[in-house]
Amino acid sequence: MAMTMTQKILADHAGLPEVRAGQLIRAKLDLVLGNDITTPVAINEFEKHGLSGVFNRDKIAIVLDHFTPNKDIKAAEQSKQCREFAKCNGITHFYDVGQMGIEHALLPEQGLVAAGEAVIGADSHTCTYGALGAFSTGVGSTDMAAGMATGECWFKVPSAIRVRLTGQPKKWIGGKDVVLTLIGMIGVDGARYQSLEFTGDGVAALSMDDRFAIANMAIEAGAKNGIFPVDEATIAYMKGRVNREYQVYEADADAPYEKTVEIDLSELRPVVACPHLPSNTKPADEVNDIAIDQVVIGSCTNGRLSDLATAAEIIKGRKVAENVRVIVIPATQHIYREAMRLGYLYTFIEAGCAVSTPTCGPCLGGHMGIMAAGERTxxxxxxxxxxxxxxxxxxxxLAGPAVAAASAILGRIASPEEIEQGGN
Amino acid sequence: MQANGTVFVYGDNVDTDVIIPARYLNSSDPKHLASHCMEDIDAAFAQKVRPGDIIVGGSNFGCGSSREHAPLAIKSCGVSCVIAKSFARIFYRNSINIGLAILECPQAAENIRQRDEISIDFDSGVITNKTREETYQAEPFPEFIREIINADGLLNSLSKC
Structure with a gap:
């Protein structure tokens, strides 16, 4: 029976010759992830049930990235609990302040995920690693606890939507514009319980950072996972990072898809998702009369080096608008150092931006950029x-780094073309 | 297994950020979570809800983050079941994994109104609206999921293996 790329990975990890959509399986895991918010709940469950130890200390990653550097005493207690658990269980991949980055930028960068692997994470954006051709999905803390103890997880095998990408994107169009456009087309539950499998000759036109941003937001369409085919760019990315054998899977030519969505990358315009759903997508230049109070450039979606490069290109030699607070957050220590070496951080600080150490902070309303009543970001x-x-x-x-940077300069929602045309 | 209670009705796409805002995730204490449950869409919910009460949502209930604190907050308020047209997948599995009963039933979600009194028979999947004298049929849980819920959560079911 023909299978999708996701189904093939799941079948192999369940030790089955084939699986079909809707089937309940138990699959072996290559990595189990948690952060400083979700891991304490998992540890409590782990200890409450007297589980004796972790299945493999090299296949668990704990990243303290959400409320860190700790925002208050309770958050500090949660980090301390993670730290002690990691030490007690000899967790190899434990990342604390100073080494940590935002988990979904950090794990691929550190080579902890490779093509063909099966990963669960107690964080909904764990679906990011589909950019590498892996099956990865977000779960809760109890699944994390069970995964740490047994190295397995139960899944309902998903059906799939094929997203066929064609054409070459224009300048300033990034992964965020692609995925917001897609979510605008299919809705916030358009791929609920399903895989989003990206195909087509347009994939080659997307950088790995673009693909990470797209797979990252598969959850925002309700998807179980988003996945990209493995190509030269994927292999080049993994080279020097992944030092173990990995398997490249391809969907069967006659794999079953519930439907196909076509996106011509050459037609895309810079977009924003207006409040209060990621599917409320509009071209940035159609809402450019909306004044703003704050801009945040960062997160597991768009805090990577190429995102900062795009923002720096627009901001260089300009000043952020009066009365706008601009917060730039490189996603990992490596990205932070590279952005410093390449002069991006200097550009941001010269322009009047605040530059932060890596943290999820403002994205989930934790700290480092919380809004007051009636404010707009x-x-x-x-x-x-x-x-x-x-x-x-x-x-x-919501927007990509080009729109965010242009908006920072003009103090209202703006497309990057407005800056190019001398908007400042 | 049965549930009886008064209904709180919400719309489509009730996300985990409104079920339990992230500013309260610096603790996973069930009482703390319960006291802020639904705060950003229904500030009085935590005061109004009584043990056994039932939440009815529209489509894609529980979308957003993977925080297990969301079903934990609902369960810790004493809510006996969440009924919705459809659920976001992580919320669905988290609810099952912690032993919070949830039922997909579009017919119930469309017809039940605020403060209706309803009862649920989980074995048959029959939902009875006592206020409107109507019944709705939900899919009962598959055996695999029933085992987890009956054991009061995934880890209890594992330790029984």
Whole structure:
């Protein structure tokens, strides 16, 4: 029976010759991930049930990235609990302040995920690693606890939507524009319980950072996972990072898809997702009369080096608008150092931006950029739900780094073309 | 297994950020989570809800983050079941894994109104609206999931293996 790429990975990890959509399976895991919010709940479950130890100390990653550097005493206690658990169980891949980065930028960068692997993480954006041709999906803390103890997880095998990408994107179009456009087309539950399998000759035109941003937001369409085929760019990315054998899977030519969505990358325009759903997508230049109070450039979606490069290109030699607070957050220590070496951080600070150590902080309304009542942010993050970044009456406009940087300069939602045309 | 209670109705796409805002995730204490449950869409919920009460949502209930704190907050308020047109997948499995009963039933979600009194028979999947004298049929849980819920969560079911 023909299978999708996701189904093939799941079949192999379940030790089955084939699986079909809807089937309940138990699959072996190559990595189990948690962060400083979700791991304490998993540890409590782990200890409450007297589980004796972890299945493999090299196949668990604990990253303290959400409320770190710790924002208050309770958050510090949660980090301490993770730290002690990691030490007690000899967890190899434990990342604390100073080494840590935002988990979904950090794990691929450190080579902890490779093509063909099966990964669960107690964080919904674990679906990011589909960019590497892996099966990865977000779960809760109890699944994390069970995964740490047994190295396995139960899954309902997903059906799939094929997203066929064609054409070459224009300048300033990045992965965020692709995925926001897709979510605008299919809705926030358009891929609920399903895989989003990306195909087509347009894939080759997307950088790995673009693919990470796209797979990252598969969850925002309700998907179980998003996955890209493995090509030269994927293999080049893994080279020097992944030092173990990995397997490249391809969907069967006659694999079953529930439907196919076509996106011509050459037709895309810079977009924003207006409050309060990621599917509320509009071209940036159609909403460019909306004044803003804050801009956040960072997160597991768009805090990578090429995102900072794009923002720096627009901001270089300019000043951020009066009365706008601009917060730039490189996603990992490596990205931070590279952005410093390449002069991006200097550009941001010269322009009047605040540059932060890696943290998820403002994206989930934790710290480092919380909004007051009625305030408005343009953010390169992934969710614009009510109250996500502060007061329930505040508003979030999601965008890629080019729109965010242009908006920072003009003090309102702006397309990067406006800057090029001398908007400042 | 049965549930009886008064209904709180919400719309489509109730996300985990409104079920339990992230600013309260610096603790996983069930009482702390319960006291802030649904705060950003229904500030009085935590005061109004009584043990056994039932939440009814529209489509894609529980979308957003993977925080298990969301079903934990709902369960810790004493809510006996969440009924919705459909659920986001991580919320669905988290609810099952912690032993919070949830049922997909579009017919119930469309017809039940705020403060209706309903009862649920989990074995048959029959939902009875006592206020409107109507019944709705939900899919009962598959055997695999029933085992986890009956054991009061995934880890209890594992330790029984």
């Amino acid at each position: 343009v953010a390169t993050t992934n969710r614009n739900f009510v109250g996500r970044m502060g007061d329930p009456s505040s508003e979030i406009y």
